[in-house]
Amino acid sequence: MFLMICQYLFGELSTRFVAMLFLLIFGICLGMAMLSWKSDWKTQAILYRNKKNNRQTIEYRMRTNRFGPGFEKQLIRRTKILPFLESVHFEDTISVDSATWNRVNEKVNEMGFPGEYIDLPSK
Structure with a gap:
């Protein structure tokens, strides 16, 4: 096909x-794909869990920078719809309603940092 077009x-x-x-x-x-590719987001900690919907959490996630030191960080609200499908929205933990959310601070450490160190965000 490419040959015919040329x-x-x-x-x-x-x-x-x-x-x-x-x-x-x-x-x-x-x-171009190699230079623009970034690693996958990895959950480091589950900060909050919804009281009514156990599949909805507020998580702290990180990913490595490809050509520089350090990590990119984000706080997200994740809702698991199916085992392979989820809804992700950015979240601000300052406005978290304590009537709806339980603070759990579950350490997940998907990046595999040694020891107990996980850089949790301050509230």
């Missing part, structure tokens, strides 16, 4: 030229 756009071209053009475009796309 022949239509550029006229009769050698197969070698088209193959090199394809490899160049593929290499550029792969390089």
Whole structure:
């Protein structure tokens, strides 16, 4: 298909030229993907659990920076809909209603930090 499109756009071209053009475009796309890729978000702690819906939590998550030291951090409200499907929204813990949420501080440590250290956010 790619060969047919190139022949239509550029006229009769050698197969070698088209193959090199394809490899160049593929290499550029792969390089851009590698430079823009970031690691997956990992849950470090479950801060709050909903009193009525046990599948809804407020979590502290982190991920590593690809080309720099340190981590990106976020607080999210996660609702598990199915085992493979979840709803995620950003959350501000300052406005957490204590009538709806229990503070649990469950340490999950999906990033595998050694010992008991997990950088929990302050309230």
